[in-house]
Amino acid sequence: MIEFRRVSKSYNKGKIRAVDDLDLVIKPGEIFGFLGPNGAGKTTTIKLIVGLLKPDAGTITINGLDTQKDALKCKAMTTYVPDYPAIYERLTGLEYLNFIGDVYGVPKADRIARIEKWLEIFELSQAVSSPIQSYSHGMRQKIVMMAALLPAPRVMVLDEPLVGLDPRASHHLKEIMREHCDQGKTLFFSTHIMEVAEKLCDRMGIINKGKLIACGTLAELKKLNHEQHESLENIFLELTEE
């Protein structure tokens, strides 16, 4: 579970409010999609969850633990995939996965089983011994995703996880995301792809100019709109209109 309580974050000495008084609860077993136009505050929100940024005000808790006060415990149960896979290019794929396994304390037997499983699913078996420098953008995205799955975390936070993936990998990832949450775990992800959000998310939130302007299931969001049968894309466009 992830819980935001009146969270705010601003840049440029308060001139730009990237996240404005955010109150939000993401329940266990839930895939939560976070939507919003470019620069709306999606990535800032995500960075606040994983500790890359410090909130100016408010608290964020993960399974009841404060991300500021119990930072290490929160990190131990959360993994994160950034929007751009900036990872250690000079390590091989396997060395990178080993590093993640070591710092998250994944036992060797689990590590081997999981690595073999994900290597096959993501079709990286032939590349795992090569330096990440030799990987394409999509392959880097896959190895970061594998690293995020390796510790079998209770909470996953993904920023635009489907960008750069081929259709097969994208399909597998969606299945993995569903499986993850079916085990009672939590998944928070941002996306620009309305179809994915529509099909995959249990609930979704729309953020604009740092404010959460809508939140709920697809059916609940449709109720906000005058014409009930409209697609998520139209709802999104209407809600985020200037």
Add this chain to the structure above:
Amino acid sequence: MKKLLSVIRVGLKVNFGLAVLRHRLIKEKKDIWLVPLIVVAFLGLGPTLYGYLAVIKLAYRLLLPLGQQHLILTYGFLAGQVFVLIFGLYYVVSAFYFSKDLDILIPLPLKPFQVMFSKFSVILVNEYLTIAFFVLPVLVYYGILSKAGLPYWIFALVIYLLLPVIPLAVVSLLVIAMMRAVNLSRKKDALIIVGSLVLIVAGFGLQLFLNRTAGASPDPRAMVRFLTAPDGLIQRVGAVFPPSIWATKALAGGLTASGFSNLLIFAGVSLTLFYGILIMAEKLFYRGLIGIGEISGRKKTLSREGMSRQVSSGRHPVRAIFTREWRIMNRTPIFLLNGVLVVVIVPLLLVIMAQTGSGKGSNVVLLRLLTSTKPIYVILAASCFMTICSCLNGTSSSTFSREGGQFWMSKVIPATAKEQVMAKFIHSYFISLLGIVVASGVAVLVVHLKVVVFAGAFLISIAAAVALTAVGMMIDLARPLLDWTNPQKAIKQNLNVLLAMLADIGIISALGYFSVFLLKRGIGGGMLFAILFVVLVLLSSASWTFLLKFAKKRYVEIEV
């Protein structure tokens, strides 16, 4: 032409743009604390500059009656040009081949020579700033001493602007050819390191050659001939690098036929070589550049046994982070050259220079004599040498900066700041130890240190290295440079590395003054050693404790 000017302007803006600094200083007030620190550092250089000027003045007075005073200019030019020749290599390799902005520039409708021109301009400006420290005092003070008129200052400006062009063009030609060959191979990183080492050794070899040519004792008749012939000494010193002679004669000759003709030769050769690299760039630059960053994978599926062997069985986070640091440092050519290899190469080169320079025998005899009568002096001198060799590298003072855009991982992994800092400390300290060991080897070989003296110096330097490593890490932690696009910026052009070196020199000098003070008070050698060691242990433990506290705070504060 418009395109060329535009790409040069962008290149200079990106590298020397004051916009970011202005923003950080005035708007965000982040680096405001740096201003007094830099002022103090420059004030600290005051005595050195004063000494330098005194030497120039003395040399001028000595050479004036012989009519050889222009020799000062030759030495200044020679120093500047040899410096560019040796250290320009780092800049050329990384600016031409490892800047991330090349990915943006290559697809643009620009000719290879235009891209090269832009990169060359950036390095040139860099070199103007670097050689200013030792060339400008010579040029300016000589002008003042000789009461030079306007033509001197105009010629001086032209010569200063042209000064780095010849050595930089020579280095560029070598590097372009080297990279073309490197790009044919699969082992690109290894070849870059080997090639760079060969060029560095060749550069030092040249300097050695110059030293020997200039410093060897000639027979008296030849000496008289050199001293009496006009410009005899200049010809002799500059014979191995003629551009220095042309520059000297141009400046000394001024508005005479000799002045003009030498200026024409100097400018002509500079421009011809520069034109040469532009032509070469057009033919070879992209062939060496495109695909240099690409590493072809092995495409091999791991067997079950292979997987079981290669998957680690739960290393402690400190060990895991140390391994990561170690691998990334050693596999990135620029980091390896500036971090690990520098601590090995510099002491070795120092010993080669000491062995081949003039008067080597007398120095060694003097040192051996001191060892037998006043061992504490030798312990102090040897430990100072070992400590300086250990802190010459920028490993500790770039340890956070080197992570660059990947620092996000250090923020999200469940490893405490203490664990992360400990791993980085062990890594940096290990490199320092390597420097101490190599320097010790050099000291033992050259001066034949006694075991007691060696052990004493070794103990002091390993204790000092703890404090210096911690100080370097604190400086980098205070203002890590994480948004670099070229790995060179993380270590070679990182202000933190310079600040740490200044801090190290400050600490070593303070300890030196402290030791001299105690010796003057009549403290015995054994006692002084004990006091110094205790002080260093206390200093090291204090700096380590402070580093841990500071890291705990900074790992939360640094936002990415």
